[in-house]
Amino acid sequence: MRGVVMRAPGDVRVEEREDPKILYPTDAIIRVSAACVCGSDLWPFRGVDEVHDRPMGHEYVGVVEQVGSDVKNIQVGDFVVGSLFASDNTCEICQAGYQSRCVHAELIGMIGTQAQFARIPLADGTLVATPGRPEAELIPSLLAASDVLGTGWFAAVAAEAGPGKTVAVVGDGAVGLLGVLAAKQLGAERIVIFSRHEDRQKLAVEFGATDIVTERGDEGVAKLNDLMGGLGAHSTIEAVGTQESMMQAIRVTRPGGHVGYVGVAHEVQLPGDELFFSAVHLHGGPAPVRRFLPELIQLICDRKINPGKVFDLELPLEKAAEGYKAMDERRAIKALLIPQAA
């Protein structure tokens, strides 16, 4: 089959890879209908994370081709959405809603879904079938649910966005934008996003942002505090993962408020004293997307949300490298990849 491999930073290729096989009786093989490039794929692309001949991709929707002998809930022919972590969905940690830290968790990113086929471990716990075969127009949104929407949603839940709450969003990438969408769906009263990019501001407003702040750092904090009556936001979504973005998120949140952080932390060191006196709640990490999948799939199939709008570039899988490049250069928010029929 054809699949994306990152040979080295900046060197993305589509190559012949071995067809996946059932390795464990709990596996399923899916034919990938759509995959995409994640903001986190840009860390190795830029050489921040080490990379050497790595199959890429952890977001996926597709049709089940084959199931292992222990798979009970998923059938051949099902159209499925899965999370970026394989999880059994039965252990105590999964049951508490933290499937990304399942005692049997596996990173789908190690398998690589930017490909024609993919082996999905723990299929019963990981995959959720859609009600019937979805119309083509829903596929980008269902694909978004698999990570970027689920992650933005988790950030909004971790930040306790909800009725009567003011929400700040740090990061105007696809996750931040879908954090806006999530906060809106959860009933937040006012949603302020930090953004300097006109196309992203536009989408943020479409998803429910009420205010845009273009200032950053101390000026951004001051501007947001002005908007929030001087006290800071009740709920802040952090969707970048740098020192600057984490501190910005903590500083715009009021004492007793909640920061939901989902940007994969890169060289972040949180100063204990500032965190202590901030008196915020801090929660985040790898999003347990599986927790939210049934609800998100329903909202999408009912056409109540349209998170697929974050895909502003669609390419055949063979042109994956263009997608990486466009996202790296911020010419695209998020690139969708369509594998051609095998």
Add this chain to the structure above:
Amino acid sequence: MRGVVMRAPGDVRVEEREDPKILYPTDAIIRVSAACVCGSDLWPFRGVDEVHDRPMGHEYVGVVEQVGSDVKNIQVGDFVVGSLFASDNTCEICQAGYQSRCVHAELIGMIGTQAQFARIPLADGTLVATPGRPEAELIPSLLAASDVLGTGWFAAVAAEAGPGKTVAVVGDGAVGLLGVLAAKQLGAERIVIFSRHEDRQKLAVEFGATDIVTERGDEGVAKLNDLMGGLGAHSTIEAVGTQESMMQAIRVTRPGGHVGYVGVAHEVQLPGDELFFSAVHLHGGPAPVRRFLPELIQLICDRKINPGKVFDLELPLEKAAEGYKAMDERRAIKALLIPQAA
């Protein structure tokens, strides 16, 4: 009046200080019935925090001697317990339960309650009167409510200790011990404290600890995980404030679990990547003791809890230096100071 002044690290004296006066119409003057030495007073005592001629003390119970013209809720003659932060208890942040970060918050520690009298700002918001004059035997417990119990209680609440929860406690000082008491009162199922001191272990068990772990660092984490079925604690109370104790607290907590941290952070830097993948909730900071005072006073007056047991050394105010020394050398858990009649 007589009052404690820390001239320099290690140099604690009881000196003549000016009698406090009403400075603002919202002030009250109290005659201090009992004060005490806080674990946090040991930071300057040991030279970790800078100190130069500082009046000491932020825990207090006493009788109201005088009130400013705007004070409505507190009367002369009331026996009162106050928090270590003065707060108006009416602003939006106070109403959300974060009186320690009140928009008008003042540190009582800047005033110094290890003295015969003290001026308490924002008396209506800060002080809570007991139902009648308490019996002498209740005074240590009421004094404990003013900070050390209130802080341990906040840590347990921040850690979401409660029915069905396993709780780990890092720190066997007075705050950690009262964190045990709080977790027990809140209904926790199993309470494990890290402690190597026999007297503290004994008190921990009396307060409700079910298990003691004497190992620290990685061994301590492994031991606790064994006790918790390999998954870590649901709720962890951090009551020290060092890099080691914070990391210990994060590492013994299961994914999705809650760390309540109240040890004043000293040179702590939290590594963003480890925190991210831990997937814990982190909440803490300066305890909003005022939130809990009415409930704690009631529990004490009803003799349902006896937090005063943390005071294992009682001294006249004049001998305050002995109290500091005994706590510094870990000969005492916590020293109570009784000002003599003026």
